[in-house]
Amino acid sequence: MSLLKSILSSLRRQGSDQAETPHQHLLGELEKSGFFEGLTDEQIERVREAVKQYGAAGIYGEPRCVHADSEDLAEGQLGNFLKRVESFLSRHGVPQLVTAENFSHLGYSVHINGQHYVIWNESEAENAWGLSEVRTLMLLNDLLRSANSSERAYGLYGGNDFHVFFLTPRPRNLVASQPGVAPKDLPYEAHEHPLFETPQFQSASP
Numbered sequence: 001m002s003l004l005k006s007i008l009s010s011l012r013r014q015g016s017d018q019a020e021t022p023h024q025h026l027l028g029e030l031e032k033s034g035f036f037e038g039l040t041d042e043q044i045e046r047v048r049e050a051v052k053q054y055g056a057a058g059i060y061g062e063p064r065c066v067h068a069d070s071e072d073l074a075e076g077q078l079g080n081f082l083k084r085v086e087s088f089l090s091r092h093g094v095p096q097l098v099t100a101e102n103f104s105h106l107g108y109s110v111h112i113n114g115q116h117y118v119i120w121n122e123s124e125a126e127n128a129w130g131l132s133e134v135r136t137l138m139l140l141n142d143l144l145r146s147a148n149s150s151e152r153a154y155g156l157y158g159g160n161d162f163h164v165f166f167l168t169p170r171p172r173n174l175v176a177s178q179p180g181v182a183p184k185d186l187p188y189e190a191h192e193h194p195l196f197e198t199p200q201f202q203s204a205s206p
Helices: 003-014 023-033 041-059 070-091 122-146 169-176 199-203
Strands: 065-067 099-104 107-112 115-121 152-156 163-167
Touching (some): 023 041, 023 169, 070 115
């Protein structure tokens, strides 16, 4: 089941006894929140049509919401993911990414624009998927902060269904306020990930 279909199903189940939020009003609020900044005209039109048809579920798509299978991330594919989101990052001030990766059974680390990031090491191998999710969010936010961007990378779901959701706090809160949106369908910050407080994570945070 696609991400959009899954969220639509959840919204319908949980919002069946609530009044429907006017989609046109939601569009106006998204525009005021800056949700469409950094999107191409084609992308804006696609999102607008999705919101008109599906409401809040319509924003769960690229280029802001990007699938990032944590199994792939943990197995040395972070560089490939970064290529998929580089144009979005560039439109928010992040300079061209120069990356180098070191992946083996002993761990995975990357150099991005001169900065070293540990994704996981040998002692953390059993938690490699979750740590890859958290540390991908952290390094993306490091890049965005360095570019003085207000955009941040949030997580959505986990494991093979993990997504990175680029938002500023205002549209995130706007989505959270929509009737029928389940907690599991809300983007979360890196520090809200269950693994964030583990000793393994704290001892090797980038």
